[in-house]
Amino acid sequence: MNDQTKKITYTALLMALTFVMTSLVKIPLPTGYIHPGDGAVLLSAYILGPWGGLIAAAIGSASADYFGGYSAYMLPTFIAKGSMAFIFGYLMKRFPEKNLLFFAFPAVIAMTAVYYVSEVIMYGNITGPLVNVPFSLLQGLVGIVLVTILYKPLERFRLKPVKF
Numbered sequence: 001m002n003d004q005t006k007k008i009t010y011t012a013l014l015m016a017l018t019f020v021m022t023s024l025v026k027i028p029l030p031t032g033y034i035h036p037g038d039g040a041v042l043l044s045a046y047i048l049g050p051w052g053g054l055i056a057a058a059i060g061s062a063s064a065d066y067f068g069g070y071s072a073y074m075l076p077t078f079i080a081k082g083s084m085a086f087i088f089g090y091l092m093k094r095f096p097e098k099n100l101l102f103f104a105f106p107a108v109i110a111m112t113a114v115y116y117v118s119e120v121i122m123y124g125n126i127t128g129p130l131v132n133v134p135f136s137l138l139q140g141l142v143g144i145v146l147v148t149i150l151y152k153p154l155e156r157f158r159l160k161p162v163k164f
Contacts (some may be wrong), residue, residue, distance in 0.1 A: 006099050007048070007159060010080075011056050014044040018060025018081075023068055034069060034135050037061060038113075038143025039150070041081050042088055042104060046151055050089030058082030076118035084111035100151060101144065108140030 001009070022037030041061065045053030062074045062079035070077075078084030084107045091103035115136050 001057055002145065002158075007052060010048055010157070010159065011052050014040065014047060014053075014056040015060040015063075018044060019064050019067075022061055023062035026068070029132070029135060033068075033134070034139040034142075036142055036146055037063075037064065038081075038084070038108070038140050039146025040143075041085050042107070042147040043086040043109075043150060043154065045089030046092065046100075046147065047154065048089070049159060050086045052159070053085035053089040056122035060089045061084055072122065073118075076115060076122075077129050080111045080114035080118070083114055084108065101148065104140075104144045104147065108137065108144065110134040111140060 009137075018037055022035045022042040024031040024035075025158040026035055037060075041053075041057040044056040044060075047053070048056060051070045058081050062078040065071065065073045066079045087110050088103050088107040089105065092100070095103075112133055116129050116133055119132060120126050124128060
């Protein structure tokens, strides 16, 4: 399998994995739900790098919102999960000698910030969306735990990072 075919195949598989992990297990909240899909978002960036991870995570997560009945969150999810994957993948590529967890926390914080700003715009209120910040952080921490457990067994599928 050549590199281009491998990239396209892995991107499609990780997009589907992100969709399934986001859709399958949902813990409902008044304004949405939390799920283990952030583990797939981080795995997408780990395996595909920043750009491929962005595509797989953003489309897979936004599709889960659409088909789950949360279409108002499609654009914020696309931006939040895409930026989460991009930041994680970029930092891993830029600093390969650092620990994986070192890069996951800034990505989760960025995802939480995007959701907060999006909800401020959607609701027209700066204090109301603060209720969802701990849940976004918790969801991100679950994703960090999942990627910490799965990254070693899945390391052989990782595409070769390109040097800057």
